[in-house]
Amino acid sequence: MPESSTRGEWRPSIAEQEWPVVLAETLDPTLESFVDGSGDPATDFPIQNLPLGSFSTHADQAPRLGVAIGGSVLDLKAVVEAGVLGDLPGEVRCALSAGSLNDYLRLGRPRWIATRLALSRLLRRDSPTLRDRADRDRLLRPRSAVRMHVPARIGDYTDFYASLHHATNVGSMFRPDNPLMPNWKHLPVGYHGRASSIIPSGMAVRRPHGQVLPPTASSPIWSPTRSLDYELELGFLVGPGNPLGRRIPVAEAIDHLHGIVLVNDWSARDVQAWEYQPLGPFNAKNFATSVSPWVVSFEALAPFLVAGPPRAADDPAPLAYLVRPDDFLPNLQLEVALSTSATRRDSSPSFVLSRGGYGSMYWSPSQMVAHHTSTGCNLQPGDLLASGTISGPNEESRGCLLERTWRGKNPLRLPDGSERSFLLDGDEVVMRGWCERPGFRRIGLGECRGEVLPAE
Ligand code: CA
Numbered sequence: 320m321p322e323s324s325t326r327g328e329w330r331p332s333i334a335e336q337e338w339p340v341v342l343a344e345t346l347d348p349t350l351e352s353f354v355d356g357s358g359d360p361a362t363d364f365p366i367q368n369l370p371l372g373s374f375s376t377h378a379d380q381a382p383r384l385g386v387a388i389g390g391s392v393l394d395l396k397a398v399v400e401a402g403v404l405g406d407l408p409g410e411v412r413c414a415l416s417a418g419s420l421n422d423y424l425r426l427g428r429p430r431w432i433a434t435r436l437a438l439s440r441l442l443r444r445d446s447p448t449l450r451d452r453a454d455r456d457r458l459l460r461p462r463s464a465v466r467m468h469v470p471a472r473i474g475d476y477t478d479f480y481a482s483l484h485h486a487t488n489v490g491s492m493f494r495p496d497n498p499l500m501p502n503w504k505h506l507p508v509g510y511h512g513r514a515s516s517i518i519p520s521g522m523a524v525r526r527p528h529g530q531v532l533p534p535t536a537s538s539p540i541w542s543p544t545r546s547l548d549y550e551l552e553l554g555f556l557v558g559p560g561n562p563l564g565r566r567i568p569v570a571e572a573i574d575h576l577h578g579i580v581l582v583n584d585w586s587a588r589d590v591q592a593w594e595y596q597p598l599g600p601f602n603a604k605n606f607a608t609s610v611s612p613w614v615v616s617f618e619a620l621a622p623f624l625v626a627g628p629p630r631a632a633d634d635p636a637p638l639a640y641l642v643r644p645d646d647f648l649p650n651l652q653l654e655v656a657l658s659t660s661a662t663r664r665d666s667s668p669s670f671v672l673s674r675g676g677y678g679s680m681y682w683s684p685s686q687m688v689a690h691h692t693s694t695g696c697n698l699q700p701g702d703l704l705a706s707g708t709i710s711g712p713n714e715e716s717r718g719c720l721l722e723r724t725w726r727g728k729n730p731l732r733l734p735d736g737s738e739r740s741f742l743l744d745g746d747e748v749v750m751r752g753w754c755e756r757p758g759f760r761r762i763g764l765g766e767c768r769g770e771v772l773p774a775e
Contacts, residue, residue: 329428330570330645331624333624338621341432345436345618346367348758348759348760350439350443351443351444352365352366352388352444353450354393356390357388361761362763363763363764363765364387364763365389365760365761365762366388367762368615368762368763369438369442370387370613370619370765371385371470372386372470372612372614373385373418373469374612376465377466381418382468383418384423388459390462390463392461394457394459394460398415401458404438404441410426419468419471420471424557424700425560426558431577435616467613469517469518469612470614471556471700472701473703474701474702475702475703477512477687477702477704478510478707479682480508480707482708482718483504484712484716485710485718485719486681488722504635507682507687507690509690509691512608513604514703516605517610518609518610519609519610519612520581520611520768520769523769523771524606524607525773526544526547526772526773527543527587527774528543528774529587531589531590544587544588546589547585547742548586548719549769550586551718552582552705552709553581553582554582554704555576555687556576556577556701557575557700557701557703558700559574560702561692562697565692565695566689566692567688567692569640569641569646569685569686572643573617575698576684576704577614578615578619580767582706583750584705585604587602587603588721590602608705610767611750611767613764613765617649623759623762625649625650625678627648627678627683628646628682628683629679630681640693641686647685648684649677649754650676650677650754651677651678653718653750653751654673654750655672655749656672656748657670657739657747657749658670659733659735659737659745660745668734672748673715673717673718677709680706684704688704720739720741720742744771744772746771748771749767749768751764751765751766
């Protein structure tokens with residue numbers, strides 16, 4: 320392995336010639352794997368993706384790390400034990416044998432790139448090491464037969480508010496004359512969320528109770544929320560992080576982000592409307608946050624980074640600590656679909672609630688990291704930074720029902736004739752994200768799925 324070229328600094332660039340040679344090797348669109356389903360043009364997980372996650376099996380319920388490839392999961396603990404991962408250092412092999420990603424996230428980008436290269440070489444069609452092993456089925460399991468977990472122990476979760484369209488839409492519902500607060504275009508607004516209630520895709524969400532002020536009442540009641548909503552977001556999983564008291568400069572911020580997941584920041588809008596002033600959301604958002612289980616690395620995303628974020632000519636220039644001249648956004652396509660208990664029973668198609676992309680976000684992941692740590696606040700491996708609701712310029716690209724139905728005023732009509740202002744019991748929300756670009760293999764994030772259960 321050309322170890323020397325995996326060391327040193329790596330900066331994402333939209334200019335291919337600046338990628339390290341070993342990274343370019345793993346992104347080659349002509350690479351194929353021997354694993355079933357990995358060559359399907361529609362798969363989220365070709366050999367060019369190689370996302371990591373934490374899974375367990377029915378027979379062994381202890382979580383362990385795996386890599387998604389086609390319709391399979393490569394069991395990394397078993398792979399390390401089999402000794403087929405080349406000459407990766409001991410600390411990498413140790414981290415890959417753990418039950419969650421935290422130790423791996425701590426290692427940093429040169430180690431992530433070396434691991435990616437070793438996995439890519441192991442899984443190629445012309446590589447016999449794993450392909451021809453008699454016990455291959457023990458190392459590669461069907462994805463349909465494993466249970467996925469939250470990929471890391473998330474110590475802290477921060478939620479930003481980085482979409483100009485979302486902030487403007489929501490602001491204009493509550494403050495028609497003054498939708499954007501004076502600070503909004505100067506800093507990436509965020510709040511500290513709740514980590515203990517982050518759950519994996521597939522786990523159902525119980526409709527929460529909360530304190531709400533009915534429209535014509537003068538005092539609040541306590542009841543199940545009547546305006547349960549989803550928020551389509553992207554989550555960034557923190558890598559090495561910073562010691563308390565030391566800032567992360569915006570130019571180095573990407574070194575501290577390993578990869579991305581889909582996030583559904585479930586929200587009780589009636590609870591939120593009553594409680595949010597003056598300190599922001601609290602119980603309206605602390606009952607559940609769903610994440611997709613496969614972490615797609617920035618190495619896999621390298622071909623899909625675009626220059627950004629966009630700024631209008633008359634927007635204020637950000638302060639210097641937020642400026643990276645070659646800043647970037649991952650150029651993802653995103654979709655939210657809804658199925659009801661009836662459509663699932665009849666096997667009818669789900670209804671697409673919104674379609675959009677990440678390229679119009681106003682604040683970049685680098686700016687979120689630089690701003691978050693500008694006080695010396697320490698980020699730690701496995702922390703989750705979420706983007707805030709991803710809304711684009713048109714109605715269909717709005718990333719939550721609050722915006723899609725304009726606070727319930729314009730309900731959506733579903734193909735089965737029913738209407739939605741907010742989510743009903745039995746509704747299931749499915750988020751998907753993927754990247755496409757001519758000359759590269761399509762990669763995807765998989766799904767972030769959650770069904771609404773009735774209040775208890
Ligand atoms: Ca949110």
